[in-house]
Amino acid sequence: MSRPGDFRLVDGTVIDHLPVGTASEAMRILGLPREGPVTVGINVPSPRIGRKDILRVEGLFLCKSELDRLALLGRHITVSLVRGGEVAEKTVLDVPQRLVGILACSNPTCITNSESVQTVFERTDADPPRFRCGYCERVTRIERPS
Secondary structure, rough: OOOOOOOOOOOOOEEEEEOOHHOOOOOHHHHHHHOOOEEEEEEEEEOOOOEEEEEEEEEEOOOHHHHHHOOOOOOOEEEEEEEOEEEEEEEOOOOOEEOOOOOOOOOOOOHOOOOOOEEEEEEEEEOEEEEEEOOOEEEEOOOOOO
């Protein structure tokens, strides 16, 4: 375990290369702050993408739906799992092919907006991401930073 004033991540997750201005949305998606330290970097210089936001969260390990939601925030986002102070796994997030229970359909007459039915969307385009509702077939475009 880290000591007070020691900012090394021992066991947790680093969400890196977030587009500038999306750290607060990523924190909302993940329900942060949770128990344990959270380090937030906003508008940090990045040799790879110019500027970025970054989150480091002790004790946080993400599920698939959280990764899918984060992937919608922008390109180049990486997620590193840290165990024992070392990066155990690093993943570059990609826009998922299928989203279940994540997006709301923009069609006011879609059954998902009037009944207790979980939304299902299939990706039709990757850049910019577009998804087709599995019920009414309305296409939704996801606006995200570069």
